[in-house]
Amino acid sequence: MDRLASYGNDPYDKPPCRGCSSYLTEPYIKCAECGPTPFLLCLQCFTRGFEYKKHQSDHRYEIMTSDFPVLEPGWTAQEEMALLEAVMDCGFGNWQDVAYQMRTKSKEECEGHYMKNFINNPLFSSTLLGLRQMEARTADTAIPFKPTDDPPRPAFDSVLSRDMAGYMPARADFMEEFDNYAEWDLKDIDFVDDDSDILHALKIAVVDIYHSRLKERQRRKKIIRDHGLIHLRKFQMLERRYPKQVQDLYETMRRFARVVGPVEHDKFIESHALEFELRREIQRLQEYRTAGIQSFCSAKVYERVKRVREDERRKRSMLCDVLQLIQDGRACQQWLHKQAAIDAGITPVVTTITTSASGRRSAPPLNLTGLPGTDKLNDREKELCQVVRLVPGAYLEYKQALLNESRRQGGLRLAQARALIKIDVNKTRKIYDFLIKEGYINKA
Numbered sequence: 001m002d003r004l005a006s007y008g009n010d011p012y013d014k015p016p017c018r019g020c021s022s023y024l025t026e027p028y029i030k031c032a033e034c035g036p037t038p039f040l041l042c043l044q045c046f047t048r049g050f051e052y053k054k055h056q057s058d059h060r061y062e063i064m065t066s067d068f069p070v071l072e073p074g075w076t077a078q079e080e081m082a083l084l085e086a087v088m089d090c091g092f093g094n095w096q097d098v099a100y101q102m103r104t105k106s107k108e109e110c111e112g113h114y115m116k117n118f119i120n121n122p123l124f125s126s127t128l129l130g131l132r133q134m135e136a137r138t139a140d141t142a143i144p145f146k147p148t149d150d151p152p153r154p155a156f157d158s159v160l161s162r163d164m165a166g167y168m169p170a171r172a173d174f175m176e177e178f179d180n181y182a183e184w185d186l187k188d189i190d191f192v193d194d195d196s197d198i199l200h201a202l203k204i205a206v207v208d209i210y211h212s213r214l215k216e217r218q219r220r221k222k223i224i225r226d227h228g229l230i231h232l233r234k235f236q237m238l239e240r241r242y243p244k245q246v247q248d249l250y251e252t253m254r255r256f257a258r259v260v261g262p263v264e265h266d267k268f269i270e271s272h273a274l275e276f277e278l279r280r281e282i283q284r285l286q287e288y289r290t291a292g293i294q295s296f297c298s299a300k301v302y303e304r305v306k307r308v309r310e311d312e313r314r315k316r317s318m319l320c321d322v323l324q325l326i327q328d329g330r331a332c333q334q335w336l337h338k339q340a341a342i343d344a345g346i347t348p349v350v351t352t353i354t355t356s357a358s359g360r361r362s363a364p365p366l367n368l369t370g371l372p373g374t375d376k377l378n379d380r381e382k383e384l385c386q387v388v389r390l391v392p393g394a395y396l397e398y399k400q401a402l403l404n405e406s407r408r409q410g411g412l413r414l415a416q417a418r419a420l421i422k423i424d425v426n427k428t429r430k431i432y433d434f435l436i437k438e439g440y441i442n443k444a
Contacts, residue, residue, distance in 0.1 A: 018052055019045030020159040020422060025237060026078065027065040031055055040064075048394050051424045071117045083110060084118075103241070159422070167230050178220050182213040227262045246273045368392060384434050388427050398423075398431060402441055411444030 017024055019041050029046040031039040034055050041050060049057035066077040075083075082102050090097040099107040154160035166175030189203050224230060239250055249272055257265045288299050365386035368374045373392035377385065385395050398421050405420055406412040417432045418425055435441045 015040055016160075017042040017045055018055075019048075019050040021154065022160045026067070027063050030062045030064050032060040032062050034059065044394075047391060048423060049389055072113070075113060079104060083114060086110075087114065103238075164230055178217045179213050182210060182217075186210055223258050227257055227265070242269075242273050243276060246276050366390070380434075380438065384430065388430050390427065390431075395431070399435065399440070402432070402435060406441035409444065411442045413444045416444070 015024070015038070016022060017028070018039055022042060024040055024042055028043065029041040031041070039052075039055050046061070051057050066081070068077055069075060070077045070080055079102070083098070083105075086098040086101040090101060095107045095111040098110045099105055102110060105113075154164065161175075167173075168175060185206060189206060191200070191203060195203070239247060242250060246269070250269055253265075253269065260268075288302065291302060293299050293302055366389040368377075368382060368385060368391075371392055373396055374382065376396060377392055381395065382392075384390075385392055388395075390398075401420055402412060402417055405416065409416075412432075414429065414432050418428050421428050421431070432441075436443050
């Protein structure tokens with residue numbers, strides 16, 4: 001775990017992922033063997049075993065993150081940067097807005113931490129004095145202007161472009177608008193002097209209908225802009241902060257966000273998240289009362305004994321795992337080594353890479369047990385995912401992309417499939433050959 005990430009908190013400051021060209025968000029992966037240019041991958045491409053040129057999926061790697069304290073315990077480096085950005089956006093003294101933008105700290109915590117570490121801290125006195133002197137020297141000079149970076153321009157039909165729904169930031173427009181062919185009804189209309197009253201009124205009605213369709217298009221754009229739905233990954237990261245039950249409510253109530261403002265919608269979700277936390281705390285206290293616990297000291301002992309009891313129950317269930325692995329001698333040996341390492345109190349290291357007779361290292365089939373999307377695959381597709389070492393969710397996404405392209409063009413060539421799927425070319429070939437053999441797509 002690399003505790004000193006070399007880039008800032010803004011994903012636009014980092015190089016894009018080498019696999020899918022999306023902007024990196026912490027934590028992300030840095031290859032420890034490829035260099036001198038850093039080879040960075042997002043977690044999705046890393047889990048898919050992305051390989052490119054000299055980079056192999058079995059290289060040593062580092063996990064880049066800023067989730068560590070800097071000035072005082074309880075405040076990570078990422079939260080420090082978020083606090084400074086919130087103060088710059090909301091202004092000094094607007095602690096309620098600063099806390100709302102941070103979401104992880106209260107108003108009092110933000111104010112106290114900022115005043116203690118950035119205002120009243122003697123270590124910054126010399127820096128503040130130098131800034132005042134520099135400000136006095138440059139008071140009469142022109143303020144230097146630095147142009148901002150260009151907005152991202154993802155390649156057409158790339159992963160980032162699909163995540164942004166075809167949005168083009170440089171034009172503040174979408175590749176395909178809502179009601180995209182609304183202008184076709186107007187392209188042949190021409191107002192002439194010899195039009196009858198009925199024909200003139202009909203043309204006016206068509207123009208009014210077109211205006212209403214434009215208003216609906218702008219209304220949808222406003223909803224997307226106000227609720228920040230363009231940055232889908234950032235929106236999903238904010239959604240993952242909540243427990244599973246609150247995430248389900250978020251998904252259900254998302255359709256009602258169009259009738260309220262973004263602040264009211266966020267307050268509604270936050271209030272339900274708080275209600276969920278209170279209900280869970282009440283259930284915990286009720287459990288303590290049922291167990292006859294009358295003090296928090298006794299509650300700590302109860303929680304510790306409860307964890308020990310769950311560990312014992314888990315160890316008793318290990319026999320079932322051994323029986324399932326007994327037919328695979330190699331998997332059984334790996335499992336035994338892992339359990340021995342756990343019992344010894346060290347981190348288990350299980351070797352999953354084997355060496356073939358030709359000298360090239362190859363990985364064993366991927367275990368699909370418990371992976372999302374496995375139930376949507378048939379037996380042949382499961383066998384393909386195991387051999388190619390591709391998670392079911394990624395396979396379903398690639399399959400749907402190839403099917404759509406094949407339907408659109410009436411067939412698909414291998415070169416087009418490789419341009420559409422940015423993964424290892426050998427894996428792309430196996431997926432392409434499998435879909436051709438099963439009759440899902442036609443060969444162009």
